[in-house]
Amino acid sequence: MKISLNKQSILLLSVNGLFVLAGALSGTFLNVYLWKSKQDYSMIGWFTISQQIALGLTFWIAGKWVKEHNKMNALRLGTAVTGLFYLLVLWAGREAVNYIWPLGILLGTALGLFWLAFNVVYFEVTDPDNRDLFNGWVGLLGSVTGIVGPLLSGWIISRLEDDQGYRVIFTISLVIYAVSVVLSFFLKKRKVQGTYKWLEPFRRLSSKGDPWRLVAPALAAQGVREGVFSFLINLLVYVATTQESKLGQFSFITSAVGLGSFWLAGKWFKPRHRYMGTLVGAILLVLVILPLLWKVGYNTLLIFGIGTSLFLPLYILPMVSAGFDLMGTSGENVDKRVELVVLRELSLMAGRIGGTLIFILILSFSQTTSTLTWLILALGTAPIFSWISMRRLLKAGTRKAS
Structure with missing residues (x-):
């Protein structure tokens, strides 16, 4: 049977791609x-x-709006507020560092609104058969934008003096966010169903035998790595080279590799591969960190970046798909899909905050290169704990798919 995506799925992918x-x-x-x-x-x-x-609080609080009212408006507002964030950064200029908390809260709120609505609509327009295909396309589009965006930005910034390049790219982003909002109006208004259960995420974690008690720690472990790596790796590339163009080049190369790996994974990766795929992917994601123990330079960071782009689909696709598949295992779970999306994000948030707090704490004692690289390695082992937590669930899914 040929697996394909419907028009609403393709439109949702387009909105996601622009965002x-x-x-x-x-x-x-x-x-x-x-x-x-x-x-x-x-x-x-x-x-x-x-x-x-x-981001986490927005998921939890806005869950009521998304479930009981118009989730598409939450998606549009999230996109618009993200544009507002960059407008404020443009206005603040170099003084933005004095407003880290309000700016961070604004950006987190915007991202929370967008991704909460996106994840719920994503669940509604896909099913277990085409979910890996959809996720593969999400990764593929992420890689394409990762090729075009940073390379173009790096080139613009390096060609213009002072902060003019940053102002240009922030302005371009504002325009793209506006186009994304317009495109979202072509997505069908989704049906409203049920009443929002504020404490459902916490009830799931306290219920003995609930499979989300396996998924939540796995997602938290995923978040430990993501929380720090999401900002540190790009920053290390810039610190090592002091050239925005080099960072653009780094993103171009790693995203080009990710383009191929996500395309292959989306095409060939099946539910029966999730158990071994997650384990192998987690181990390989740790191994690619080892060159950084020798030296933190552009070449070793590039080896790390290429390896991560190559092996990440093996780990991340099962993590995403297995969690969303749980939302469709019963009528009750489908009815509570918004609460379960909130639970998923709160788990990731806990891990991201935990990992970043560890990062800040360790660097408050020592900021040597050696400390930084060993910390990267320690946090980078978190995907293995994801597999340990979810292995029974992944194995059950493998048997069912075989």
Whole structure:
């Protein structure tokens, strides 16, 4: 049987692609922009934590709006507020480092609104048969935008003096966010169903035998790695080279590799592969960190980046698909899909904040290169704990798919 995507799925992918493209243009260099004003890893870490706190709370609080009212408006508002964030950064200029918490909270709120609505609609327009295909396309589009966005941004920034390049790319992102909002109006209004259960995420975690008690720790472990790696790797590339164009080149190469790996994974990866795929992917994601123990330079970071792009689909696709598949295992779970999406994000948020707090704490004692690389390795082992937590669930899914 040929697996395909319907028109609404394709339209949702388009909205996602534009949103991610705008983020790739500006988000790749946002932390570098802040770093150039104040060379402080902890400042970047607290900026990340402020985003994650706001993102998690927005998922939980806005869950009522998404479930009982118009979820498409939440998606549009999230896109619009993300554009507002970059408008404020443009206005603040180099003084933005003095407003880390309010800016981080604003960005986290915007991202929370968008991704909550996106994840719920994603569940509604896909099914277990085409979910891996959809996720593969999401990764593929992310890689394409990762190729185009940072390379173009790096080229613009390096060609213009002072902060003019940053102003240009932030403005371009504003325009793309506006186009994304317009395109979202072609998505059908989704049916409203049921009443929002505020404490459902916490009830699931306290219910003995609930499979989400296996998924939540796995997602938290995933978040431990994501929380730090999401800002640190790009920043290390800039610190090692002091050239935005090199960071653009780094993103271009790693995203090009990700383009191929996600395309192959989306095409060939099946539910029966999830158990071994997650384990192998988690181990390989740790092994690619080892060159950094020898030296933190552009070449070793590039080896790490290419390896991560190559092996990440093996780990991340089962993590995403297995969790969303749980939402469709019964009529009750389908009815509570918004609450379960909230639970998923709260688990990731807990891990991201935890990992970033560890990062800030360790660097408060020592900021040597050796400390930084060993910390990267320690946090980078988190995907193995994801597999350990979810292995029974993944194995059950493998048997069912065989």
